[in-house]
Amino acid sequence: QDGQPIKACLVTKTDINPFFVKMKEGASQKAQELGVELSTYAGKVDGDHETQVQAIESCIAAGAKGILLTASDTKAITDVVRQARDQGILVIALDTPLEPIDAADATFATDNFKAGELIGQWARAKLGAEAENAKIAMLDLTPSAPSVDVLRDQGFLSGFGVDVKDANVIGDEEDPRVVGHEVTNGNEEGGRTAMESLLQRDSGINLVYTINEPAAAGAYEALNSFGLADQAVIVSVDGGCPGVENVKAGVIGATSQQYPLQMASQGIEAIVAFAKDGTKPQSSEGLDFVNTGVNLVTDDAQEGVPSISVQEGLDRCWG
Amino acid sequence: MTKPTPVLMGRGIVKRYGRVTAIDHSDFDLYPGEILAVIGDNGAGKSSLIKAVSGAIVPDEGEIRLNGEPVRFASPIEARDAGIETVYQQLALSPALSIADNMFLGREIRKPGFLGTYLRMLDRAEMERIAREKLNELGLMTIQSITQAVETLSGGQRQGVAVARAAAFGSKVIILDEPTAALGVKESRKVLELIQDVRSRGLPIVLISHNMPHVFEIADRIHVHRLGKRLCVIDPKQAAMSDAVALMTGAKAPERSMEAA
Amino acid sequence: MTKPTPVLMGRGIVKRYGRVTAIDHSDFDLYPGEILAVIGDNGAGKSSLIKAVSGAIVPDEGEIRLNGEPVRFASPIEARDAGIETVYQQLALSPALSIADNMFLGREIRKPGFLGTYLRMLDRAEMERIAREKLNELGLMTIQSITQAVETLSGGQRQGVAVARAAAFGSKVIILDEPTAALGVKESRKVLELIQDVRSRGLPIVLISHNMPHVFEIADRIHVHRLGKRLCVIDPKQAAMSDAVALMTGAKAPERSMEAA
């Protein structure tokens, strides 16, 4: 308006997860294209809430027009978000909705519960009759169980047809098919060690849920070292390029693909629009957020579960 | 002549560290109002012995009696509460604290009135004044600043601080482990005078020293320690220094009369 | 008589610590083959002075010359490499290491042959044998195990270890800061004999001590230190002990003849 470039902020959970790296890439590209001055911030580990608060405060201090936020603590962050909105800043929640969802001006998200549900349904169809006697390993994120962790875990189980009891709590189901939950910290090493322990508890495991694809790769290493690589199907969430490669290589059976780059570039566009004339983005039909979509990626498509091919997945991986 | 009950008595004290024997069934007696010197070779077990009677180590065997009552000190604090004040050979000073802080460690003076009673505020000026006074009494005139950290003091100055502390606060028994080792001629003389002063106040004193002239000058009785046990006790007025030296180095065996002492 | 060049010489050395002056424009001379005693009150600055000439502290001002060449030691290692071996008052032993380890710290003996040359393996048996020998020479017969950690030794035993180390390895100058302070009668005598031994090998020695009889027995010259500076140098064959004591405590001012020494 007065020649000053529009300032925008992107606050992600961490900077070590390729998912958020892609998000940042998308935002930066779009920002450059539209001449927006973008600052990016991230927590140090998953669940690092305080750093996110400080980041938003810095954005306010820096006079940003809009903030794109992937919240670690979706309830606690609302206070500082309100401060930002009071200053006339547009706040868009990316990937993870805030609680309540209207604490942000808009939410551009993948439905993480839906992502879990898709791989659950796929696994159920894949196992067929065997599904009744499945032995399931659940490889979760961290002991603090942030909301993605809960949503994906519970989404998977309900998709598979397990009664999850309280959908807000991991591990309270009583279904004997679930061998156990272990945490992986979302990396290969954690995935491997967790899988090793679960295999020792029950060497008949034939279905492995993993929080993300690095954990899935680790789980595969463990299965391989136990000589059980062919016995179990691994499912995962994210759809990053190495993850889809792993689907192609048969390491992972199916994965739910998300589109962080798209979320972020749409977010930047929304901020620019808001800065121009104050329009706020509209939610998708029938939802209280803007759905950026999630697709199941597999070459082993199952009846009744919509999916895309690995090739398409590779073309779009984190596009 | 019936002897009075010893103020502090030890019988059959043993302390071993793995393969090393520090005290080997040693006895110990300190009578009221006397200056008892303990002499012996390096490593004979003198320091270990007085650590055992002052609660700094717990002996493996043996019995300790204070005024005839059996006692078992589990820590130096218990011994101190029973009135035994000790200057250890390693001095037990806190290096980073000031001289005044060290002198009053564990018995600080509080400000009078509200500040002291309720806020428990220390009376620094008073403590520093007293500390300076005590050091001057010992002739330690080279200490330039009373707020110096103890680690910045010379070896002798440090020893002076430790001795001044014991002399100022001892109430029943004062034990000094080589108090003049690092001290100069003048400062050593002052310490000897101080010891005699303390005795004239009626307190018994245990003095460990390698300085024979000093020992023979002020001791009432001399406990000769050798190879972890009390070899004998000699009377400085009867025995010669050369005898004492011969006894403690094993050049000579003790005579009957000495053992009875 | 023209004097030879001093082996070690200091001129106008100053060292201050914040508000405290440790050395105040002091001079220092050590001539070849002599035993130089340094005496003075506690805190006079004796230890600081020898720390300055042996590289343990860097003086604020002043000049140090070794065999007439100006030197500037930034660390004790440099001084040691120049042949100056020092026993500091705080002894500089590593408490948790064994006696043998401590004696050979920094100049360990390696096994002969492949093990020593390529695997750099230490010859423990040999080091322990030599250590035991050196301690026996000093008469420290109460050390029961040569593999004991130094922190478990008595005060005197520790000092013995430090002195034995210096005597075994000194090559140009040996400096001893109160080497007999914690030693017994026998052990002190052995150290004095050792010092005379070393001198007869032609090495000059600096001896700091508060023991006047010892000083007057073996010193060739006596450096009297007072309030951070060299007050005067006296000849033990001419002056009396009482003069020395009077000078160092400030009871008497030095005479002309002494200052020239």
Place this chain on the structure above:
Amino acid sequence: MSETTGKGADYEASLKDSDTSVAAFEHKSRGPLGTAQHFLHGNPTMVPVIVLVMSVVAFGLVSPNFFSAFNLSLIMQQVAIVGILAAAQSLVILTAGIDLSVAAVMMMISVIMGRLSVELGIPVPLAVLIGFACGACTGLLNGLLVTKIKLPPFITTLGTWNIFLALNYYLSNRETIRSQTLDAEAPLLKLFGERFNLGGAVLTWGVVLMVVIFAVLWFILNRTAFGRHIYAIGDDKEAADLSGIRTDRTLIGVYVLSGVICAVAAWASIGRVGSVSPTSFFEANLESITAVVIGGISLFGGRGSILGPLIGAIIVGVFNSGLRLAGVDVLWQLFATGWLIIVAVAIDQWIRRISA
């Protein structure tokens, strides 16, 4: 053997004439540099202050927004919680210990306070008091393990860190109590997040609380016997024992006090976060230790002033804020933080060296 005792028979006779004045030396007047040196030598606490001023100026030059009253007061708000934890941490570190459990204790107690008042409907003042009592208990546990079982503090608090973290997740059910709920049912829990104006700068009561805590600790450490004993224990525990300090009692006191300060931090953290979050301040452990060390307190105990960690915490806050404002990429923020920690302490050391 030459016999010299005859000559010196009464060599001590002259002692009566010896000098009796305390040694004193002339000091040449120093230049301004010398005076500064001398000042720093006597006031080592000022060294971190210099580092702080330098970094504030540096960031002020880089990012124009940095120097606003708003941003500076924002930094203070951001620093408050870590600062209070650093106060608790300092106490323990001064005794040559380390407390890895501070952040976990704080998180757990904020959950306890929140659950008690929101779910059980206990009045806030009572809930806060119960929280303080729990803080004291956590400290007591640490203290007893360190003194009675004689575990190294590092191991003790590493263990209790795990324990309190697990309890935190259990008690909170890993769920946040929302800001709106607090506003409705227990607004007093958010007391320390309230803002007020002070000459253009907006401060919270949490910031005031931090300053007050440091002031009180300064008094305790420097003006009471308990404080001197803390230093003595950290300096040389054995010497402290032998010189008759009740070291166990003092140590337990230190851990309990540290636990209570963590509980205070818990209350303040609710105000800062705005809600009761079981995952906030996960990183605060390491940050509190960093603040203490940057503030010039030795990890080996017994040395350093309690005011150092206050400055240390602010330095860390200034770095973080300055880097964010300068728009540095997250990755390079991490990189720069690493260098800045090193450079800050290096400058501190260097000033100490030249002022020695």
Place this chain on the structure above:
Amino acid sequence: MSETTGKGADYEASLKDSDTSVAAFEHKSRGPLGTAQHFLHGNPTMVPVIVLVMSVVAFGLVSPNFFSAFNLSLIMQQVAIVGILAAAQSLVILTAGIDLSVAAVMMMISVIMGRLSVELGIPVPLAVLIGFACGACTGLLNGLLVTKIKLPPFITTLGTWNIFLALNYYLSNRETIRSQTLDAEAPLLKLFGERFNLGGAVLTWGVVLMVVIFAVLWFILNRTAFGRHIYAIGDDKEAADLSGIRTDRTLIGVYVLSGVICAVAAWASIGRVGSVSPTSFFEANLESITAVVIGGISLFGGRGSILGPLIGAIIVGVFNSGLRLAGVDVLWQLFATGWLIIVAVAIDQWIRRISA
């Protein structure tokens, strides 16, 4: 003043007759308990071994699967990487330092090795050598900061931890190099993940590597001058300086060696993880320190045997594995780990006390 010198004029004359035999005492024969005590007193390394045996037995009773050769060898595989890092950590801790950067260095170097061989097509042996060189450089940086700039090791390595972590993310672009890619292009990088059979137990070369590293370090620390100097420096740096050890050179050597060991761990970690992952082993820092402390090495330096951390790492591995096998909920695993750390070290301390 009474004059006594006359009497003692030549009191030293009798010295020539003094006893010249080394002091020796009878030792009563002890019972079996006494013998055990005496053995432990002389071999303090055996204390963690007892704790290890006790915990193995305890978990064996709880979960039936635990006691199989298979499970025990699995634990060894899981422990190997943290064990190797603990070896590097021990060296630094023995000098009274601490190395918070070990895990970051390892992560970064595994990325360097992986990228060099997969993306630049450099032959694996060369890539590994370059990795070792980088490890040595990280150590050199730490060592120079500690000795020349005189920064406390905690602060130095906290700083370099941030730096190496940032570089790790930068170099890897946060992306994993997949197992299949490695198999195709650089299988040698996975060397230490190769399994072999040893009497029913399946071991990896990584486990052998860990044991070899500890054996070599044991030799260095106990049988070479460099090793004794490390202890002397950790014990009392000032005394070591005064007794003529080149402390700076030795310290730099220690950090470089530690960096190289981290590089070795990096290679081994690729075998363990199966891929080159820039986020694995994030927690390994604290775990390596825990292993060292449980193994009986003092955080104040100079005391403890290098074999302790090996046992310590295995104890930690046994706990983790045992708890997971018993099917304990993640939350209560955290809780139990806390208590187990405390209890393990408490038992260790208790045995040391009664054997003293």
